[in-house]
Amino acid sequence: MATQIPALADRAGWTLQHALSPAGPQAAQIHDLWQFTLWLCVLVGGVVFAAFAWALWRAQRGTEDTPPIDVAHATEQRGVRVVAAAILVVVVGLFALVTASVMTDRALASLPRANPLTIELTGHQWWWEARYEDRDPSRTFSTANELHVPVGRPVLVKLLSGDVIHSFWVPRLHGKADLIPGRTNTIQFRADEAGVYRGQCAEFCGYQHAFMAFLVVADAPDEYERWAERQRGSAIAPSSDAEKRGQQVFLQGTCVMCHAVQGTDANARFGPDLTHVGGRQTIAAGTLPNQPQHLAHWIVDPQAVKPGVNMPPNRLAAADLDALVAYLTSLK
């Protein structure tokens, strides 16, 4: 895999989900609007606050026993002029903000959308099911929790929900769009730089809302095509003895009640599709790095990793567990 998530311990990791570090035109437009709005607000707010501080500083001091001021007419007239001028500035400022906001909205709506990559994304408690569409039905494929997209090509995501409301949010690429049961919402973005962009569910959706993350991996177009081609195929047949044993454990155990591995008899749709799980960078919807020891922990005791998750614990003999992990890891 060409584009790797920055080592998870990397201190620069915070840019993973930074709304102000845009990597595509949608996020960049919003970033520009943010800059304009922020500085206009700082300016107007600063002036108002300075005027307020000045007024406090200039005002006379009194005590509770100071007789109430009989306000002179002239002072009041001056006050009227000051307030009128100030409110005029506010109204002009607000007009500027509304105009900038509406123009950004229009600009976002008119970004090129020809020949998009279309992904149907369904939110589940607490993972993401992705189906890559294609005119040719045999070329569609499913994956979970990790979207690969080609750099520079518009991506149209159709947002659906299998249960409650979730929200799709990859801050470095675009703002949010909700996944609402019974409706189809859409969001469009484009990644202009190769990289890994972390996203996370942004609408509270129950116990594991905090760990309903996913990755958007932007690859060079040919890289992406290779990845997509791999995804279209069935799972790699197990080669070593451990992997073969692992496949038996998988198919004879409870895994097949929820999961699918294309090319085997496992085709349940309740949990993430595992056909190419070994090629993903994380497991449990962005919760853990996809490494054998984490995978084993997750399989044995998912409730310790994500309390409330819909995956039951699996008490496996140590040898079976190792075999299963070997098998799943081999599913690149």
Add this chain to the structure above:
Amino acid sequence: MSASFDVDRRATSAQHEALAGAWGDKPGLVGWLSTVDHKRVGVRFIVTAFGFFVAAGVLAAIMRWQLARPDNHLVGPDLYNQLFTMHGTTMMFLFAVPMMLAVGVYFVPLVVGTRNIAFPRMNAFAYYIYLFGGLMLYAAFLLDTGPDAGWFSYTPLAGPQYSAGKRVDFWAQLVTFTEISSLLVAIQLITTVLKLRAPGMALQRIPLFAWAMMVTSFMVIFAMPSVMFASTSLITDRLVGTHFFNHAEGGDSVLWQHLFWFFGHPEVYIIFVPALGMMSSIISTFARRPIFGHLVMVLSLVTTGFLGFGLWVHHMFATDVPELGKSFFTAVSMMIAIPTALQIFNWTVTLWTGKLVFRTPLLFVLAFFFILLIGGLTGLMLGSVPLDLQIHDTYFVVAHLHYVLIGGSVFPLFGAFYYWFPKMTGRMLSERLGKWNFWLFFIGFNVAFFPMHILGLRGMPRRVYTYPTEMGWGELNFVATLGATTIALSVALFVVNVVRSVRHGAVAGDNPWNSPTLEWATASPPGPYNFARIPVVGAREPLWDPGGIRGHVTGLADDKPELLVTSVVDAEPDHRFLFPGPSIWPFLTAVATTAMLVASVFTPWAVVWGSIPVVVTMIGWFWPKRRDTEASLALERKP
């Protein structure tokens, strides 16, 4: 300035005694539960609401300690989800709105110069219903049945399929309790301001605080039906299998959001507008001058009340709202800044041309300007659709809403409490502790909430029980936790100040701040009858204007609870009215209503059987008493 006091002092001690007999309560527990004195009920309301404020603050402190470092396991998701739901629900439904209305219950009758709030028994009932609703919610929480779907309980997450058990039912039923309570108080306040003003207090002489409470009350009346429908539909979806919000059966989950926010956004202004009234009272007193631009202030309050209903969709930009709709709601979200800006500018001119008295109430009010300015500007950002799509549902929103709600309401409330405490207790709060209270709160608040703006921009969503270390959110969260701890310390100092000052504070006298409005024209604390002689008002600042108090009303019975009802516009005397006295029935009706509402969480039949005691107690409440009729007839005067 002394004219006013003469009005009260001119009454003989015999008259004071007769009035106390007519308006006072019977001794003992039954007398305590039967009281309909707006001041006693108001104090209970205030103390209860403060209790819920502290409870919700403790929940917030636990959340802050959970978030202080990444991958923390102090509390798990199950408890955390209950914590933030309880925190939000308590702060909005059990603290902010009831507290604002409670201050109105205590002070509106005093400010408009009358002897009790309109419909005083309803007032007692409203308090008990509110108290019982809050106790029900906390009992459920302590039994690990606290609601956990967020304070706005989005469907379908809050629906029967994804929130099994009784947790959300208690939430929905709590909303029923608070709806009843707030609607009743709103009706009382509107009636009090429109019909019970002291004669001469024509519309142009109504103090801004009373205006603010009236605008708020109208907002309550128009906003509450929406959430009544929403919470009732939710509870019937959950308990009897209706499908209002179930898309699979023709319902719509987004309908919930519209209904909730059509109430939920005005709710913010229901909390904010009374604070604006308190601000005006305090600024006027401590700048030693009338508020600049009184008419503009009144119109701003009313405009805010209207516009508050036109921007609920800005909570929903991430759902698929049509483009034109988005632009409309963006524009209204920005437009509502205009009346608030007008008030801020008018106050600025008031302060600028005044003679400032830097006491604790004024400090809290000045902090409002700084904090609300920031909260208002971030509000403009959230009103813009493209920006909102990035910062919606992140810690930026958490920061914004606390800047607006704490800056816009809690700071003015603290100021109002320091300001009016002498009137309520007859003693002053300590200035020294007050300043500590203020500075710790101000610093703690900014340390706690300012970093959250940055956290939101760095991608931290709200309502997460923990976060991975590598997201880089740890340091700022730790800082926020330190700030929250400082706030807790400040609130503890406030409690110490109150407890000490109630007993040992300096004696206040009638009008310690030399304020202009009528509540200061009577004893501190006022007798059960408020004013021994109802003043006749001749100016907007009755205690400052030489012609402010023209005399007093004569001809009202001293030994019976009799009141003067005045006309809406000019406050001309209209008729005398024998007021209802203390009664235990509102308490009993509240108990019966509570039993019905709580039991209906468990079985729909509770509505059938439970309504019988409600009807019986209501009949007891409204049963005409021969004694009252005779008293009323005896007071009649033939022309």
